[in-house]
Amino acid sequence: MSDYNHQEIANAVYSLKSQGLSNQEIITEAEQIFDLSQQQYIIDVLEESDFGSKIIRPTKSYDHNYLFELIYQAVISGTSAEEIIDVCWAELNLEDLAFSKLALEYILTNRYISKYERDAFIVDLYQQYQKSKSYQSLIKTAESTKNIYLKQLVYKTAELVAKKTGEVPSLVVAQNAVNTNNPDYDNIAIAENFNSQVGDNLVETLNDFGITCSYLDTKTGPTFKRIKIKLGKGVSFKKVQGLGSDLVQQLGEQLGFDNPPMISVIPGAVVFDIPRCDRQIANFADYVDLTNEIDINRVVIPGGVDVDGKYIEISLFDSNVYHTLGGGMTGGGKSQFEKAMVLYLALRYPPSLVRLALSDVKLVSLTCFNGVNVPLNLPHCESPRIAFWLLSPYQFRETFQLVTLRQSFRLLPVISLSSRWVSSIQMPFLPRIY
Structure with missing residues (x-):
């Protein structure tokens, strides 16, 4: 039996559905990880999140508060907007259909994003940031993103890409990259999630080499990222010291470095100093x-x-x-x-x-x-x-x-x-x- 509680399992299921996995794919994956009681709970969550099973019933008209709640639950459980509209088109009258479209648009734009969904979104955003040669490619992603919070993250990332490539961002980017409640929040969120993603990738690669370790944190200077790793008990530093060239081969393209990182020891950690692909000037x-x-x-x-x-x-x-x-x-x-x-x-x-x-x-x-x-x-x-x-x-x-x-x-x-x-x-x- 795994150590995950029901809330964590439900959040994981919603995250997988939002990434496009079918119910059968999720159940197949669950059979390899969870025991029978947890597998049954996952099946219950999938059935509960099925928007179509709730909306299909002989009702002439729905209470709009109830209908709004159904649509909201369907969205956070990972049901796509197209599936929701298809069910509403087939089963609702014109008045309820019009309300459902407005409710869906409002929910997609303003709803609170869960940590799982945000992390999954930022992982994809990080990959685009590494590969983008112009901020214009991220503008298209921003325009296709409904949620206002995620849209701001994309615009802020486009601004970072523009700085990296030396481009002058358009007025649209400058206006939308600002969070009116906290101007520094987007910068902090993007930096923390990018750094966490880099650290997790490094730990995963070290584990592939048989080195047990855990990610501590990342400090970012003008020209380097310093990633701190805690080695497992009994793991010698010498096993890590000679992996510079192997890390370039495994992670160079993904993390954007061509030369082996500088690996050294500080009290309580091993540090990897990786050159930044977007070097900054320390004014x-x-x-x-x-x-x-x-x-x-x-x-x-x-x-x-x-x-x-x-x-x-x-x-x-x-x-x-x-x-x-x-x-x-x-x-x-x-x-x-x-x-x-x-x-x-x-x-x-x-x-x-x-x-x-x-x-x-x-x-x-x-x-x-x-x-x-x-x-x-x-x-x-x-x-x-x-x-x-x-x-x-x-x-x-x-x-x-x-x-x-x-x-x-x-x-x-x-x-x-x-x-x-x-x-x-x-x-x-x-x-x-x-």
């Missing part, structure tokens, strides 16, 4: 607020956004950070990061707190700060010459030695020097060199 203004009050005891630079979508800061006051090392492929954004770091320090902190010494051996990355081609003179620069040219390695070393000497002199005990002389050589604290 600086979305993560950093330059109007907040600065902390003079904690100078930081923006480090970027990690695969979880979390903003990362690098503290320059951390005793473990004496230098930073950036690496990456050509065109990966290393030079742009350097410029952003310099500009952030200049915009965020006053020259009295932060001093800069810039060195660009190849004269490529930091030439915008030389004050010649671009008149951008930063008062934070340690040497006046920095306003006119960038420091060569020799000049950089000379500047560093000069600043170190000043700091050492400042810390010497004052015995014979007058207080006036000491106050005249007050210099800012020695900055670290990055």
Whole structure:
């Protein structure tokens, strides 16, 4: 006997009927899963949901409230609109037939969607999202969808496809993609269901390889999806670590990735970092607020956004950070990061707190700060010459030695020097060199 209760079984039957399965197909499937009592309950549910058996009786006219309830029950049990209209056309008088058509249209448009039906709909929608090369294909799906909630999901998905393909969505998409009660609800619902579908597909594939595991959650960053999987007891990480190429072969086309995902371990889970097919730009203004009050005891630079979508800061006051090392492929954004770091320090902190010494051996990355081609003179620069040219390695070393000497002199005990002389050589604290 299965662990499902009657309500869960009934919901599953309604979901299968809404997907087009016949009564006989559902009964055949039930015989392989359920015991005799549960099979009989499924037969009762199917008979109860048969709209035709309820409407066929020698009645001249139906109470419209009763007729509305019959049609509603038929819809949620998975009976198609065409079947309902056929039965009504054959058995009802003209007045009841007209009412039944209006009632059916109203129910299809406004009824509440069950979780099972919504999940099944979103699975199909997710497949369309992966395969769509233009949002126009989803517009046709939206126009053929009656229910207003499901229609909004399709329009919102069309908007996501338009962003992915670089198209400008039509006014119809923009207007219908908005949920007036909660503008963010559709985005959240689509994202959660898409992520859940990706996680379930990954778990199913790992199970096919003999790896017992369960899906935890998915975090979405600008360029990656991080899927967290909990391995079963006794399952070694090494069994998962070498499956990258196999996952591409099994799931690459379905999930939209060509290269093996990065697989690693974090406390309590194994994570799969899968590149997004619709890479997003992490806008600086979305993560950093330059109007907040600065902390003079904690100078930081923006480090970027990690695969979880979390903003990362690098503290320059951390005793473990004496230098930073950036690496990456050509065109990966290393030079742009350097410029952003310099500009952030200049915009965020006053020259009295932060001093800069810039060195660009190849004269490529930091030439915008030389004050010649671009008149951008930063008062934070340690040497006046920095306003006119960038420091060569020799000049950089000379500047560093000069600043170190000043700091050492400042810390010497004052015995014979007058207080006036000491106050005249007050210099800012020695900055670290990055």
